[in-house]
Amino acid sequence: SIWCLKSKNVPTSGCTFYTRHFLCFSVDSPSRQDDEHKLIARYTTRLPLTLILHIINFDANKQKRELIAQLESKNREILAEIKRLRAEHDAVCQPSPEKGSTNPTLLAELRLLRQRKDELEQRMSSLQESRRELMVQLEGLMKLLKDEEQRQAVSSYPFLGNTETVGFSPY
Template sequence: MNINDTMVSHMSSGAPTPTKRLQYSQCETGHLADEHALIASYVARLQHCARVLDSPSRLDEEHRLIARYAARLAAEAGNVTRPPTDLSFNFDANKQQRQLIAELENKNREILQEIQRLRLEHEQASQPTPEKAQQNPTLLAELRLLRQRKDELEQRMSALQESRRELMVQLEGLMKLLKVRTPAGRTSQPLPAQPLPTPSPVLGKQGEVKGSLLPGPSVQGHLLGVS
C-alpha cells in the first residue's frame, strides 16, 4: 500500500489527520486569546467604575441628589390633598351644619323679639294710672284682668326662655361638632357676623328683676364667626 492509499484510508475512516489537528489547535489558541482579551477589558472597566463611584465628587453628587429627592417628597407629602369624595363629603356636612346654625340663630332672634313684645305688654299691664282708677271704679276690674294677663305673659316668657335655653345648648353642641370635623389644614368659611340682640330684664311676679338668658361666652364667640 502506498502513501496515497494510506491518506485516503485515513480520510475515509474519519480519523484526524496531522493537518486537521494543526488547524484545530490554532483555532483553539485564537479563541482563548480573544476570551482573555475580553476578560481583561471587563476587569479594567470594573476597576474604572469602582474608582469613579468611590471618588468624593461622585459621593457629593449622590448626596445632593438624595437630599433634593427627599425635599421633593416632603413637599409633595405636604401638598397631598384628600380624595375628592372625602372633600365633597366634608363640604356637604359643614354646609348642612352652617345652615342649621343659621336656622337656630333666626329662631333665637324671633324668640328675643317675642320676649321684647311681651315685656312691653307686661309694662303696660302693670302700670295703670291712679287718676283713671279713681275716676272710674270699673277700672279696678280691668286692673285685675290685666294682672291675670300679666301672669299669663310671665308664664309665656318663661316658656320662651326655656325654649331659648334648649336652642343655645343645641347650638353650642353643633359648634363643637363643627370644630372637631373641620380639617386641620383647611379653614371653614366664617358666617357673616350677626350680633344677637340683648333682651331687657323682665319683672317677676313679686316685682323682682329677672335677667333674660344670654348665651355663654363660647357660644357668643362662635355666633360671631365660625372658625
C-alpha cells in the first residue's frame, strides 16, 4: 500500500495532488517514519502562527474549563457539607421538648451554668457597691486634704489671718 502527502499545505487523502511536489512512501519502507517526522516538522513550520496559537489556546482553554469544572464540583461538595453541618448545629442548639427531657446530663449542666452566672452577677454587683463606697470615701479624704492645705497656707502667712474681717479671701 502507498501513503501519500503533498509537500505544501495540508496532507491529502487518496493521493490527490494539487502541486508538482509530493511524497509517496511504501508502508513497509524503513525510512518511512523518519521521512514522516521530517515532513511533519516541515509542515508545522509552514502553519500560520495564529493557527498554532489557536491550537495552544484551545488546549489551555480546555484545561481551564476542566479545572473550573473540578472547582465547581468541589464547591458543591463544600456547600453540601456546610449545609449538613448547619443542620446538625441547629438540631443541637434547638433541642426539641422530648430531647430536653430525656437528657439529664445536659439539664444538670445547664442548671449549674445558670447558678454560676447568678453567683457572678451577685459578685459583680457587690464589687460595684464597694467601688461606690470607696469613691465616696476618696472624695471625703480629698476634701479634708484640701481644707488642711488651706489652713496651712493661712497659718504660714500671718498677715492673711484677718481675711474674714477685711472681706479678702486668698482663694
